[in-house]
Amino acid sequence: MLPFRLPMTTPARVAPDARPAVAQRPPGFRELFLRLDGVRLVLRGLQDLRTRVRLLQYLVGTDLKRTHADTVIGQLWWLIDPFFSMAIYSILVTVVFQRSIPDAPLFLFATILPWQWFQTSLLDATTSVTARGNLIRQIQFPKLVLPASSTLAGTITFGFGLLSLAVLYLVYPGRISPWLLTLPLIAAVQYAFTLALAIFFSGVNAFYRDIQNLLRHATRIWFYMSPAIYSVTALKGSIFGVVLGLNPFTYILTSYRNIAYYGTSPDWVGLSAVLLLSLVLLAFSIWVFKRIETGFAKIL
Amino acid sequence: MPGTSYAIDVRDLGVRYNLHLTRRTTLKGSLAEWVGRRQRDDHYFWALRHVDFRIEHGESLGVLGPNGAGKSTLLLALAGILAPDEGSLRISGRVSSLLTLGAGFEMEVSGRENIALIGAFMGIRHRVMRELTPSIIEFADIGPFIDAPVRTYSSGMRARLGFSIATAIAPDILLLDEVLGTGDEEFRARSQQRIRDLVSRARAIVLVTHDLNSVAEYCNRAILMEYGQVLYQGEPTATVEFYKDRVRKRKARLAEEEAERAAAGMPSPVSLDQLASS
Numbered sequence: 001m002l003p004f005r006l007p008m009t010t011p012a013r014v015a016p017d018a019r020p021a022v023a024q025r026p027p028g029f030r031e032l033f034l035r036l037d038g039v040r041l042v043l044r045g046l047q048d049l050r051t052r053v054r055l056l057q058y059l060v061g062t063d064l065k066r067t068h069a070d071t072v073i074g075q076l077w078w079l080i081d082p083f084f085s086m087a088i089y090s091i092l093v094t095v096v097f098q099r100s101i102p103d104a105p106l107f108l109f110a111t112i113l114p115w116q117w118f119q120t121s122l123l124d125a126t127t128s129v130t131a132r133g134n135l136i137r138q139i140q141f142p143k144l145v146l147p148a149s150s151t152l153a154g155t156i157t158f159g160f161g162l163l164s165l166a167v168l169y170l171v172y173p174g175r176i177s178p179w180l181l182t183l184p185l186i187a188a189v190q191y192a193f194t195l196a197l198a199i200f201f202s203g204v205n206a207f208y209r210d211i212q213n214l215l216r217h218a219t220r221i222w223f224y225m226s227p228a229i230y231s232v233t234a235l236k237g238s239i240f241g242v243v244l245g246l247n248p249f250t251y252i253l254t255s256y257r258n259i260a261y262y263g264t265s266p267d268w269v270g271l272s273a274v275l276l277l278s279l280v281l282l283a284f285s286i287w288v289f290k291r292i293e294t295g296f297a298k299i300l
Numbered sequence: 301m302p303g304t305s306y307a308i309d310v311r312d313l314g315v316r317y318n319l320h321l322t323r324r325t326t327l328k329g330s331l332a333e334w335v336g337r338r339q340r341d342d343h344y345f346w347a348l349r350h351v352d353f354r355i356e357h358g359e360s361l362g363v364l365g366p367n368g369a370g371k372s373t374l375l376l377a378l379a380g381i382l383a384p385d386e387g388s389l390r391i392s393g394r395v396s397s398l399l400t401l402g403a404g405f406e407m408e409v410s411g412r413e414n415i416a417l418i419g420a421f422m423g424i425r426h427r428v429m430r431e432l433t434p435s436i437i438e439f440a441d442i443g444p445f446i447d448a449p450v451r452t453y454s455s456g457m458r459a460r461l462g463f464s465i466a467t468a469i470a471p472d473i474l475l476l477d478e479v480l481g482t483g484d485e486e487f488r489a490r491s492q493q494r495i496r497d498l499v500s501r502a503r504a505i506v507l508v509t510h511d512l513n514s515v516a517e518y519c520n521r522a523i524l525m526e527y528g529q530v531l532y533q534g535e536p537t538a539t540v541e542f543y544k545d546r547v548r549k550r551k552a553r554l555a556e557e558e559a560e561r562a563a564a565g566m567p568s569p570v571s572l573d574q575l576a577s578s
Contacts, residue, residue: 054420054426055417058417061413062406062408137381139421140379141421141423297376298317298318
């Protein structure tokens with residue numbers, strides 16, 4: 001549970017003389033009702049998203065337009081950004097850490113690109129509710145579209161990043177393998193995981209702005225705790241290896257690297273576990289979000 | 301179903317603000333609070349409480365009261381933006397959005413795109429919105445700026461576009477806040493014409509105002525609110541009389557208190573009530 005009790009979770013009290021018609025339910029009934037209520041909230045949340053596809057579409061469009069507004073080369077930055085980070089990490093790993101990894105740029109690109117998708121989506125989504133405070137106080141709409149559209153916009157950017165991955169294969173044509181076709185599956189698992197966190201944190205951030213600052217640092221630490229600029233095999237057996245085993249991104253990033261760099265199959269078992277975890281988290285965060293969303297208009 | 305015969309059915313409505321959250325406390329403070337003592341009732345400010353009224357179709361309700369009485373909160377609750385914390389609120393038909401749109405614009409995209417975006421936020425069907433767009437643009441009357449980013453708009457242009465979008469669809473239940481005088485003389489005349497048009501088409505109206513005359517003129521019922529509660533409910537003229545009487549009595553009382561203070565040689569304080577009702 002959240003570290004606070006929200007005003008709207010308390011049952012509506014009825015003045016004794018005003019409405020005797022609404023009788024008190026027996027406690028057993030109430031318990032049952034609340035349990036059903038959780039399921040209903042999650043379903044309603046999913047329905048919010050399904051019925052507002054057009055709104056999601058517009059929001060993603062404006063999000064994308066905003067990120068590179070007033071730049072000379074505009075959307076080309078989506079292709080260039082990943083190259084720059086790949087170049088930086090290549091220099092860091094090969095020159096500074098003196099690690100000799102064959103085809104290091106591809107080794108790094110395969111994991112850094114999806115990681116940046118996760119990180120920017122999550123951080124953008126976290127502030128998506130607070131950024132729309134004005135609108136929330138004026139129009140009644142399902143607030144779930146806000147974190148959802150942020151993560152979708154991030155996904156489009158990731159799609160463009162994949163184009164630059166394709167460009168990189170011109171340099172390393174020998175690394176192309178049919179396993180690359182499984183990339184959408186890995187990305188789908190990652191998206192489910194990202195969306196779950198994005199929904200949860202965007203809702204909680206409306207109440208505690210600390211979250212957005214905390215997450216900025218947490219994701220940075222998380223990056224180094226994930227096998228993005230190194231591989232898991234280097235740490236097998238150590239205590240840090242155990243920590244890695246608990247990190248969903250170990251399985252996600254390893255799978256990406258398998259298909260894009262080693263030309264082997266993704267870690268199916270690991271991915272399935274992450275998918276299962278993500279779906280549970282997704283249901284939980286939609287439930288939390290739906291419960292606290294009525295409070296947004298009061299505090300933003 | 302019982303209760304559906306009313307356009308608006310408000311029963312014992314209460315809306316409260318959690319003062320600790322609105323104060324934008326940090327996690328640390330809230331955790332300490334949570335560990336220390338459980339939620340107590342003094343954490344809350346009831347912006348509305350025990351508000352109870354029903355409006356039938358064809359009726360028009362005026363809402364009077366000093367600043368901070370909860371009038372705007374009532375409108376927000378009726379618009380569905382604030383959820384009741386107590387009691388119930390039932391509305392039959394499509395409620396208008398608040399007509400003060402404009403702050404919700406997306407600055408980096410054009411006015412045209414904002415029309416589509418806000419229409420989608422309001423839940424208006426895409427096809428309907430596409431048909432309405434030309435008339436929205438025409439009414440806003442901002443010329444070629446419609447295709448420029450909204451951040452380049454003047455505040456008047458923003459207000460005009462916001463009003464134009466908000467009033468594009470005639471609602472069943474019209475919520476009006478009197479603080480509407482935006483734009484130049486010409487636009488004000490046109491917007492008043494449009495409001496009159498919406499008024500004639502609405503099935504029920506809630507008008508929040510300080511203008512006592514317009515309550516008597518437009519409404520067939522009025523309530524007086526103070527401190528989040530309904531103090532008086534009845535015929536517009538009777539409510540207005542009650543309100544005026546109350547203000548008179550308060551002034552008299554204040555004058556009396558001041559006289560007493562002056563007699564006791566104390567300095568006279570500036571009353572908040574006095575400021576509010578001025």
